[in-house]
Amino acid sequence: MFVKCILACVLLVVSMTGYTQTYPNHTVKIVGPGAGSGTDITARILAKSLNKLWEQSVIVENKPGAGGTLGISSVVNAPPDGYTLLAQSATYVINPAVYKNLPYDVTKSLIEIDMIATSPYVLVISGASKIQSLDDFIKEGKNKSSDFTFSSAGVGSSTHLAAEYLNQTTNMKALHIPYKSTPEAMQDVISGRVTYLMAPYEAALPQIQSGKLRALGISSKNRVEVLAQVPTIAEQLNNNFEMNFWVGLWAPMATPSPVLKKLKDDVAKTLNDPDTKAAFNAAGITIKSMGQTAFTKFVREEILKYQVIAKAAGIQPQ
Numbered sequence: 561m562f563v564k565c566i567l568a569c570v571l572l573v574v575s576m577t578g579y580t581q582t583y584p585n586h587t588v589k590i591v592g593p594g595a596g597s598g599t600d601i602t603a604r605i606l607a608k609s610l611n612k613l614w615e616q617s618v619i620v621e622n623k624p625g626a627g628g629t630l631g632i633s634s635v636v637n638a639p640p641d642g643y644t645l646l647a648q649s650a651t652y653v654i655n656p657a658v659y660k661n662l663p664y665d666v667t668k669s670l671i672e673i674d675m676i677a678t679s680p681y682v683l684v685i686s687g688a689s690k691i692q693s694l695d696d697f698i699k700e701g702k703n704k705s706s707d708f709t710f711s712s713a714g715v716g717s718s719t720h721l722a723a724e725y726l727n728q729t730t731n732m733k734a735l736h737i738p739y740k741s742t743p744e745a746m747q748d749v750i751s752g753r754v755t756y757l758m759a760p761y762e763a764a765l766p767q768i769q770s771g772k773l774r775a776l777g778i779s780s781k782n783r784v785e786v787l788a789q790v791p792t793i794a795e796q797l798n799n800n801f802e803m804n805f806w807v808g809l810w811a812p813m814a815t816p817s818p819v820l821k822k823l824k825d826d827v828a829k830t831l832n833d834p835d836t837k838a839a840f841n842a843a844g845i846t847i848k849s850m851g852q853t854a855f856t857k858f859v860r861e862e863i864l865k866y867q868v869i870a871k872a873a874g875i876q877p878q
Contacts, residue, residue, distance in 0.1 A: 583819050584614055585616070587617040588614075588619075589621050589644050590618065590645045592620055592622055592631065592648070593628055593648070593651070593713065594741025595741070597743065598760025598761070598763045598805055600622060601845070602677050602762075602843075602845055605836065605843065606676055609831075609833060610827070614826070627651060627716035628649075628651040628716075629659065629663065629664075632655075635670065635811075640814035640815040642815055642823060644812070645809055645811050645823075646809065647676070648807070648808065649718040650866065651713075652808070652859070653859055654717070654720075654870070657863075657871070658875050658878065659716065659877055660877040666859075666863065668813060671813050671820065672810055672855045673810060673811055673852060674827050674850065675809075676807045678806040679780075679805050679844060681719070682758070682761050682778055682790070683697075683776045683777045684759050684775055685755060685756050686774065687771045689774060691774075694793065695796065697776055701733075701734060701755075702732060708732070709756075710734050710735075710756050710757060711736075711746070711757045712736065712739065712757070713740070713744075714739065715878070719745065719757065721866055721869050721870065722779065722803050723736070723756070724870070724875070728869070728873065742759060745759075746759055746763065746767060749773065750767060750772045760805040765844050768787065777792060778791070778793065779793055780804055809823075811823065820852075824852055827849070
């Protein structure tokens with residue numbers, strides 16, 4: 561019996577080693593939210609870099625809607641073989657605070673690989689708006705709060721909670737208008753049908769540069785180089801306001817350890833590649849690799865943080 565157990569262990573190790581050496585040998589799919597969103601832009605840069613490293617097709621599949629739960633569920637239910645991964649933003653950690661019965665467990669259904677990148681949100685309004693500054697915006701919002709609306713990529717999305725946090729910080733009230741994706745939410749701000757959006761920087765930048773959107777404040781601690789003329793929200797409010805958009809990568813929980821290790825190692829390798837760094841820089845995205853252990857801890861802390869914000873916003877779990 562002892563010999564059989566040893567033989568079985570040896571065969572398992574050999575089998576898993578062989579599996580890792582051949583992984584990936586066909587298309588790897590990264591599931592993300594709506595096309596053109598900050599998460600989508602990040603995922604596509606990563607996919608291109610992994611494609612180059614592996615010499616194997618890596619595609620991004622967009623599954624927007626339902627606060628990201630559709631895309632997340634599809635990865636949870638995918639074979640745990642490393643060929644279906646999830647790229648998601650803070651939406652992943654917000655969902656437990658806004659949905660009563662998620663079809664998955666955020667701490668048990670998927671396993672963290674690493675954080676990929678971070679960038680600030682930008683408070684944007686229509687380029688045709690008469691409002692010129694954050695101070696004017698807050699005064700107008702408090703005087704006409706019933707007329708102020710804000711859009712997001714859906715109930716419980718990171719753009720939703722970022723705006724709620726801004727509203728709480730400034731004691732403003734506004735009606736939330738949810739959409740299926742950031743580009744849709746942005747389009748109705750451009751048209752003036754919705755007052756404002758806390759947009760991921762990289763998603764909003766082209767529209768800001770074209771004049772279709774006006775940026776009133778950056779959510780990060782420091783200004784961003786490309787929009788150096790736009791002050792941070794913190795410096796305008798004279799407080800420590802800070803909330804950043806981030807994107808991470810997950811795999812199904814039962815994914816074999818050797819495959820997870822290869823994913824962690826190769827993702828870290830691509831994020832150190834000069835071409836990848838240049839692509840992220842061009843998109844205004846800051847690479848933020850922290851390793852699996854630190855990212856797992858970060859995710860758990862974010863779950864608690866957003867529960868506090870959601871409760872203060874009066875969001876009733878659906």
